[in-house]
Amino acid sequence: MSAEEKQHDRMASRLAIIISRLLMGERLSVTRLSQEFRISERTLRRDFRERLSCLELTYQQGCWSLAHQHECLRTNRHILHFARVTRTEQLFPAMDNRLISVLTDSSVEPPFIVWQSPPERKPGPFGSFWRITQAILERTLLDLTAEGQQYRWFAPYRLIYFENGWYLVGEYARQLQVFLLESITDVCLTPRQFLRRRQIDALTADPHFIRSLPHFQYLRKVLTDTETQG
Structure with missing residues (x-):
């Protein structure tokens, strides 16, 4: 693999990681990403302004994130909050990202069944x-x-x-x-x-x-x- 191909491969990998984290609802700091990927802040600013221009992004207080119209996306943070409210987090050894990944993967047979007795009379969708x-x-x-x-x-x-x-x-x-x-x-x-x-x-x-x-x-x-x- 040539030096140019290696550079493109690293860039593709970096952009994939950034997109994945944006979709998870994270707010990404250029300064921290520069330290993480060991590249210049100038390169990262170009990533966000040019290479990721197809995404609707917003820049506030030094961080990039998806724009407001993407707030309907649910992140692991939302899932953890739901688990705390419904008290399902106390059923597992640890409600972490690994467990959430298993629970939300619809492509595999669920390894768990959590059975709760339903109410004697289920509330209707209205009323x-x-x-x-x-x-x-x-x-x-x-x-x-x-x-x-x-x-x-x-x-x-x-x-x-x-x-x-x-x-x-x-x-x-x-x-x-x-x-x-x-x-x-x-x-x-x-x-x-x-x-x-x-x-x-x-x-x-x-x-x-x-x-x-x-x-x-x-x-x-x-x-x-x-x-x-x-």
């Missing part, structure tokens, strides 16, 4: 589940009917899935409240917003609290009856 989700994201108060009773100005904090059921955790009349999602028959968004309390936010992530969700209404009734009798 209360997504209205509640919207209210949680926008911190909007709800008017809802649960277990045959109306709750006006209900502040929703989290939807939590535990032991075959979805639970809505929120605040009503300055008190913590929990409803089984299937017991909610009517949900309306209101124009009013609310401020989340840190204590309730922390409580919804507490494993002890989550394990108590199926018994919340019973415990509340017992405590209320005890206070009344006292």
Whole structure:
């Protein structure tokens, strides 16, 4: 292989690595890439401005990245966040890039099966589940009917899935409240917003609290009856 061919081969390899990392959502610094590939920053600037001109790139604060219209691409960072939210990361020795590569490779037979019991009644694609989700994201108060009773100005904090059921955790009349999602028959968004309390936010992530969700209404009734009798 001639010197010119070797140079072209190195350039092709370098560009392939850069494109791969851009598609993974990375922001690439010319200075760091210069040290990594042991080439001049001038050569790298030419890579981005000329050789990669077919890509829609943006340059901010000394770093190159894909433009905004490519934000729909999902990276390993997004997958790791999803694993943390759904608590699937605790099922594996380590949720790293190697494992993600195995889990997302559709060309091979999956080496794992993760079985979770589905909810007794799966939420539909429309209706209360997504209205509640919207209210949680926008911190909007709800008017809802649960277990045959109306709750006006209900502040929703989290939807939590535990032991075959979805639970809505929120605040009503300055008190913590929990409803089984299937017991909610009517949900309306209101124009009013609310401020989340840190204590309730922390409580919804507490494993002890989550394990108590199926018994919340019973415990509340017992405590209320005890206070009344006292």
